[in-house]
Amino acid sequence: MDETNIQSNTAEKLQAFFKKNKGVLTSGDPPYLVQLRNQAFAQFNERGFPHTRLEKWRNTDLSRILDHDFHFPLKPSPLDVDLDEVFRCEVPDFNTRLIPQMNGWFMGSGEKLPNGVIISSMAEAIKKYPELIEKHFGHYADIKNENLTALNTAFFRDGVFIYVPDNIRMEQPVQMVDLVNSGRTIFIQVRNLIVLGKNSSMSLVQCDDSIDNNVGFNNTVTEVYMDENSTLDHYKLQNKNNESALTNSTYFHLEKGANLSTNAISLNGGLIRNETQVRLNGSNSHADVLGLYLMDHEQHIDNQVFIDHAVPHCTSNELFKGILDDHASGVFNGHILVRPDAQQTNAYQNNKNILISDKAVIDTKPFLEIYADDVKCSHGATVGQLxxxxxxxxxxxxxxxxxxxxxxxYxxxxDIVDKIAIPQLRNRIDDLVKKRLRGELSSCEQCVLHCNSKEQKVAFEIDMSRI
Amino acid sequence: MLSIKNLRASIEGKEILKGINLEVRAGEVHAIMGPNGTGKSTLASVIVGRDIFVIEEGEILFKGKNLIGMPVEERANEGIFLGFQYPVEIPGVSMTNFMRTAINEQRKYRGLDPMPAQEFLNSMEEKKRLLEIHAKLANRSVNEGFSGGEKKKNEIFQMAMLNPELAILDETDSGLDIDALKIVAHGVNTLRRPDNAFIVITHYQRLLEYIVPDFVHVLFDGRIVRSGGKELAFELEDKGYEWIKEAQV
Structure with missing residues (x-):
């Protein structure tokens, strides 16, 4: 049996599904992973999906999206789209190393580059690189407190594994594009692991797009390990249809001197929840956590950021900006934890919102939890009109x-778009933001790729180009 | 060009303008003087269409067209410009972008094609020289981080770029040192033509030494209580506004 229908009581159905298909789910897993899946399943089994009685989920209600007759694919579905066509990159000068994902499955062929960089399917990596995987997999993601992460850990089938060895600087940006296209209502669990060696660097663009209008629930978990003095420039671009839910949990673990910039740009989506956790685990590590969301109609965006200052001399900087129109709703929850030893911490957090209509709502909550005395922390939140x-x-x-x-x-x-370090990407996002603000961006328009149409210069009634 | 008859305007139920009459013809420079809080800035705001004020009575005609009820941008496109007393900072919108958008919107209103990029850039450079603006405007957000003097120079720069028929300068001299004042006045004088007009609102006579008006009006308690030639400004300088106030009692 490849898949099953999961009726509206999705949690119970998933639980039954796990028991029934455990053999398939764990086939090929090393013992530690079987054990981890079992633990994760037990967690999920006990608590089910997050609900609005939980403080962290007070303003994001999954019940409506869960009330669907989901299919839960155990294998990649047969393709009825031309991959070459869908993934054809039409952005001039933006030469990325593309990793296509369809419904979560890694669609390319795994490779190990001459410099030792590995780009592979997650399922394949578990078999081919057992030591690397065992060393990192599941070490940063939190299955104890995050039910969706537990769910993902128990049920995931595939995703992307990237390994950049020590001292390797990847010049070419890597772009993961996960398209959801099934022709039916699906619930997928995508699992990615990114490992950056000492003194290595990479730019990573992670796109989540829909190419059809079906209901879909994509529950992705990405773990990122950054060894000493590594640098990651990370972007999440989200352009999903209004029927879709995307819950994206990303766990960053930074060692000494590591430098992270992560920027979540949400352009469309029925329900998007980004759980971003950063553990500053080595001194002099730094994280910029940025986000931009432009929501309208009945769309819902939720950004949860948890920055864990575990050691002294680290800095973090959060800036999230959003524009909400129509009946759109938004949540920002910024939690900064400064542990007792983490002296000389510098942590800054800001969330700014513009509500265009009086029906749009934003719930913004800073939460600073500080146990050290020699720290600089500040936070701010604004909600206003133009x-x-x-x-x-x-x-x-x-x-x-x-x-x-x-x-x-615009x-x-x-403010956020200008911080995109890759010029071609910045221009592209700039165009997308303009289109979005004009109401001309469809959810089938992919983040950096272009489906079915030639790249056209965005023509504005007013010229906003910079000269 | 501009004809204001018995204009009464209020804000939040409080009457500020209590029957203004003013005629401005092409080629003229009018100065409006008066103590603080007598309605000078309100008059400027009402002419350009700030909607926080309610027009209770009267009419404002510009080139024969009724301005009351006309949208703000349309008044600008008809050729009215306001040099703000407190120019607004707009982070994220570059000066170049702003000016180019404004010019092209005005051209579109007049049925013209957008200004070619090179012509626009040349015009920017020329007007920057006129106002002695040295900053690169391409990457600077509108008024963001500008000093008080820079902001005022920037207003006249915009006026020069947009080339209006009627420019209203609201206390452009406030906050300017003498050098900046001379630059601003030089800019205005260079732009004076037989087919345009200026209304210069000022608290002090000092500006009028550099921008010599054809007419001076004294606004007090929402009315123009005295009008005359440029010598009226000198009389005010000598006697102060107390003289006007006492004359009213």
Whole structure:
């Protein structure tokens, strides 16, 4: 049996499914992984899906999305799309190493580059690189407190494994593109592991797109280990259809001197929840955790950020900005923990929101938990409308009301877009943000790739290009 | 060009303008003076269309068109410019982008094609020289981090770029040192033509030494209580506003 239907009581069905298909799920797993799956399953079995009575889930309700007749694929579904066509990169000058994923499955062929870099399917890596996997897999993701991570750990079938050896700097950005396209209602568990060796560096763009309008639930867990003095420039780009749910849990573990920048850009999606946890485990490590969300209709975005300052002399900087229109809703929960030893911590957090309609809502909550005394921590949160004085100023120069509003929203978002370090990616996102603000971005438009149409320069009624 | 008749305007139920009459013809420079809080800035705001004010009575005609009810941007496109007393900072919108958007919107209103990029850049450079602006504007957000003087110069720079028929300068001299004042005045004087007009709002006579007005009006308690030639400004300088206040009692 390849798959099963899971009725609206999804948790119970999943539990039954696990028991029934345990043999298939764990086939080829080394003993430690079988044990980990069992532990994770026990956790999930005990607590089920997160619900709104939990503090961390108070404002994000999964019950509506769970009330579907899900299929739970055990194998990649037969393809009815032309992969070459779907994944054809049409962005000029943006030469990335592309890792296509379809419904979570790694679609390329695994490879080990001459410099020792490994890019592989997760399922394959478990067999081919047992030591590397055992050393890291499941060490950073939290199955005790995060039910969705437990679910993923018990049920995952595939995902991406990337290993960058010590002292290797990858010049070419790596781009993971996970498309959900099944022709039916599916629930998938995608598991990725990224390991960066000492003094290594990489740019990683992780895209989550839909190419059909079916209901889908993508529960992805990504673990990232950054060894001493490694650098990661990481982007999450999310453009999903309004029927989809994406729960994305990313666990970063930073050793001494490691430098992380992660930027979550959410353009569309029925329900998106990004759980981003960063453990600053070695001194002088630094994390920039950034995000931009542009939501409308009934869309829901939830960003949960947990920064764990475990040792002294680390810095973290969080900035999330969002624009919410129509009935869209948003949540930002920023938790900074400074452990007793983590002196000389510098942690900064800010969340800024603009509500365009009076029906849009944002729930923003900073939470600083500080047990050391020699630290600098600050937080701020703003919720407002567009600046009327600024709009009047623009209009007084002849710029129409709508265009003035567009310029101001764009300017608000530019704060985050400008921080994208890869110029071609920045330009591309810039275009996508403009399109999004004009209401011209469809969820089938992929983050950096382009489906079915030639790349066209975004023509604005007002010219917002920079000269 | 501009004809204001018996204009009464209020904000939050409080009447600020209590019957203003003013005629401005092409080629003229009018100065509006008066103590603080008498309605000078309100008058400027009402002419350009700030909607926080309620027009209770009267009319404002610009080139024969009724301005009341006309959207702010349309008034600008018709050729009205306001140099703000407190220019607004707009982080994230570059000066270049802002000016290019504004110019092209105004051109579109007049049925013209967008200004070619090279012509636009040349115009920027020329106007920067006129106002002695040395900063690179391409990457600077509108007014962000500008000093008080830079902001005021930037207003005149925008005026030069947009080339309006009627420019209203609201206390452009406040916060300027004498050198900046001279630069601003030089900019205005260079732009004076027989087919455009200026309304210069100021608290002090000092600016009028450099921008010589054809007419001076004194606004007090929401009315123009005195009008005259440029010598009225000198009289005010000598006698102060107390003289006007006493004359009113």
């Amino acid at each position: 600046d009327e004085d600024a709009r009047f100023y623009l209009q007084s120069r002849g710029i129409g009301r709508d265009n003035a509003q567009m310029l101001l929203m 300017a608000f978002a530019a």
